[in-house]
C-alpha cells in the first residue's frame with residue numbers, strides 16, 4: 001500500500017505546477033504583462049484616432065486637429081509594474097475587507113485574494129481595472145470554496161454593483177486563472193503544527209523515525225528554549241510553554257491572514273513553508289525546535305529549509321499594511337488618476353463585451369428549443385425533489 | 397509536511413515561454429503601417445491569458461458529437477498534431493439559463509480534475525474556452541462505455557469473481573486517491589465508472605465532489621444518487637466523511653455480483669426501508685448517536701430488522717466467497733464510523749485470497765464497441781426520465797449549499 005506524502009500531493013497540485021515561480025521568473029512575467037498591456041493601450045488609442053480621422057474628409061480637418069492626437073499618443077504615460085502592483089495590492093486589501101464584512105470564512109477571503117493576484121500576473125490593470133474584477137473574484141471564490149450564496153444575495157451586499165457587473169468579468173477571470181480554481185492555503189497546516197507543538201509541550205508521544213529523543217526529553221528541551229524576540233520571559237514550566245505556543249499561534253495566524261496574502265508568498269513558497277515561516281517570524285526558537293523535532297538528526301534538508309524559512313519570513317515582514325495610511329492612500333489615488341488616462345478603451349465596457357460574446361456564441365450551441373425543454377424538465381424534477389426530500393421523511 | 401518541493405523555473409515554464417512570444421508580437425505592432433496596425437492592435441491588446449487559451453484550443457480538433465448530458469455536449473476530438481490520439485471534448489454550456497455565472501457542477505468538475513491525477517480517475521488534459529464563452533474540457537477518451545452497461549448486459553457478458561475483484565480494485569484505488577487528497581466524490585455509481593480502451597476503469601463526473609478538509613463546516617446531505625446513498629445522508633447528516641463514498645462502493649460491489657441494482661429505492665423513505673431489510677434497522681444500539689440526526693426516522697419496534705449476519709450475506713453474495721462477503725459487510729456497515737475506509741478496503745485480505753483479479757486487458761468488453769456507442773448514449777439520455785433520481789439530488793444541492 002503506497003503512502004502519499006504531503007510533498008507528493010503538493011507536487012501534483014496546480015498551485016505548484018502553474019502558480020509557483022522563482023523571484024526572477026515572477027518579475028519577468030510581470031514586466032512582460034505590463035509591456036504587452038501598454039502596447040495594447042497605445043494601439044487601441046491609435047486605432048480610435050485613425051478611425052476618427054478616416055471619418056472626416058481632408059478639408060474639414062484643421063491643422064490643430066491633425067497634430068494633437070498624435071502628440072497625445074506619444075505622451076500616453078502608462079503604469080509601471082510597481083504602480084500596477086500597488087494598485088492590485090490595494091484591491092486585495094479591499095477584497096479582504098469586503099469578505100470580512102460579509103462574514104465569509106477565511107478560505108473564501110484568502111482564495112479571492114489569490115485569484116486577483118494570479119489574474120494580474122497575466123493581465124494588467126490598464127486593461128481590466130481591479131475594481132471591476134474584485135466582485136467577480138470574491139463571488140467565484142464563494143463558489144469554489146463551497147460557500148455559494150445566490151448571486152442576488154451576494155449583490156445585495158454590494159453598493160452600486162449589479163448582478164451583471166459581477167458575472168460579466170467571470171469568464172475573463174477564469175481564463176486568467178487558467179481554469180485552475182484550487183488554492184492551497186497554509187492555515188490548516190498551521191493548525192496541525194499548533195496541535196503537535198501542544199502535544200510536545202505536554203510531553204505526549206511525538207515520534208519521528210530517526211529522532212532519538214524521548215517525549216520527556218523533548219518536553220524538557222522545550223522549557224529550556226531561549227525566549228522569542230520581544231518575549232523576554234523565561235519559560236519554566238510546561239504551562240509556560242503552552243502559553244508561549246498559544247501566543248505564537250495567535251500571531252502566526254494573523255500573519256497568515258494578512259502578510260501571507262498580500263505578499264508574493266504563495267507564488268514563491270509552498271503552503272507548508274509559509275506557515276512554518278509565519279511561526280519562524282513570531283517565535284524563531286520555537287519554530288526551529290519544532291522542525292528539528294520533525295526531522296531525523298542529522299538531516300540533510302534541515303540547513304536548506306532554514307534558509308528558505310528565513311527568506312520567506314523576511315518577505316512576510318516586508319508586507320504592505322492591511323490598513324493603508326493617509327500617505328499610501330494619496331499615492332494610490334495618484335496611480336488611479338494616472339490609470340484613468342492610460343486605460344485600454346476597448347476593454348472598459350465589460351458588460352457590453354460579455355453580451356456581444358454571448359450573442360456571437362449561438363452558432364454551435366444548444367438550440368433554444370432544447371434549452372427550453374431542459375429548463376422545464378429541470379423545474380419539474382426540482383419540484384419533485386422538493387416533494388421527495390421535503391415532507392416525505394417526516395411521515396412516520 | 398511539504399517542505400521539500402523547492403520552487404524552480406520549471407514549474408513556471410509554460411507561462412514564461414508564451415510570455416516571451418507575446419512580447420515579440422507586441423514589438424512587431426510598433427513597426428507596422430497604420431492600416432495594419434488596426435488589426436494588429438487587436439492582438440496587441442489581447443492579453444497573455446487569452447493567447448494561452450487560444451494556443452490550447454488550437455492544439456485540438458473537434459470531430460463528431462458523441463453524446464449529450466444535462467449540462468454538456470461531448471465530442472470526439474483529436475490532437476491536431478497527431479490524429480490518432482483521441483480525446484473527448486466536453487463542452488459545458490456556461491451561459492444558458494444559470495444566471496449566476498459558471499455553474500457549481502462545472503466548477504467542481506474542473507477544480508478537482510485539475511488536481512487529481514491517477515490511473516483510475518479520468519484524466520483532464522486541458523481546459524479552454526471558445527469565443528462564445530463555453531467551457532471545454534479535454535478529457536481522456538474512454539470508448540468502452542461504463543460498468544452499468546456491462547452489468548446490465550447479462551445475456552451478452554459473463555463474468556465472475558475475478559472480474560469483480562479487478563473492477564472493485566480499480567474503483568477502490570480511485571476513491572482511496574480522492575480521499576488521500578481530501579476530496580469526496582459523492583456520486584459513485586456504475587455509470588460514472590467509465591472504461592478505457594485497455595479495460596482500465598476510470599472514475600468520472602466530479603460535478604458533486606468537494607473537499608472535506610475542514611471537519612467543522614456542515615455539508616449538504618442531498619448528494620449521491622439515491623440507490624447508492626448511505627443511511628447517514630438519508631437521515632440528513634451534515635457532517636460526514638469518506639465513509640459516504642465507501643458505502644456507494646459497497647452497493648456497487650453488491651450490484652456487480654447481483655447484476656441488478658442492490659437497493660433500488662423509489663423514494664428516500666423506500667430507500668431506507670430497503671436498507672433496513674437488506675442490512676438491518678439502524679438503532680441507537682447499533683449506531684450510537686443516530687437519533688440526533690435531523691432526518692432520523694424512528695422505525696416501529698415491531699418491524700425492526702436485526703443487523704443481518706454473515707449467513708444472510710453468504711446466501712446472496714456467496715460467489716464473492718466468505719472473505720469477499722466480509723469485505724462487503726464492512727463496506728456496508730450502517731454506522732459510518734464502523735465502515736471500513738478506502739485504505740482499509742484496499743488492505744483487506746480479500747485481495748490476497750483466490751482468485752486473483754483478472755488482468756485489465758482480459759476483462760470483458762461491451763459488445764458492439766464504438767458503433768454501439770450511439771445507442772448507449774440514447775439509453776442514458778432516457779434514463780433521466782426514468783427517474784433514477786440522480787438529477788434530483790444534484791439540483792437540490794444547489795439550493796441547499798450555503
Ligand SMILES: Nc1ncnc2c1ncn2[C@@H]1O[C@H](COP(=O)(O)OP(=O)(O)OP(=O)(O)O)[C@@H](O)[C@H]1O
Nearest residue numbers: 463464465466467468470484535536537538539776
Ligand atoms: N471521456 C469520455 N469518453 C467517451 N465518451 C464520453 C466521455 N465522457 C462522456 N462521454 C459520453 O458522452 C455522454 C455525455 O456525457 P456527460 O458526462 O455530459 O453526461 P452524463 O454523465 O451521461 O449525463 P449527466 O450530465 O446528465 O449526468 C455520456 O453518456 C458518455 O457516453
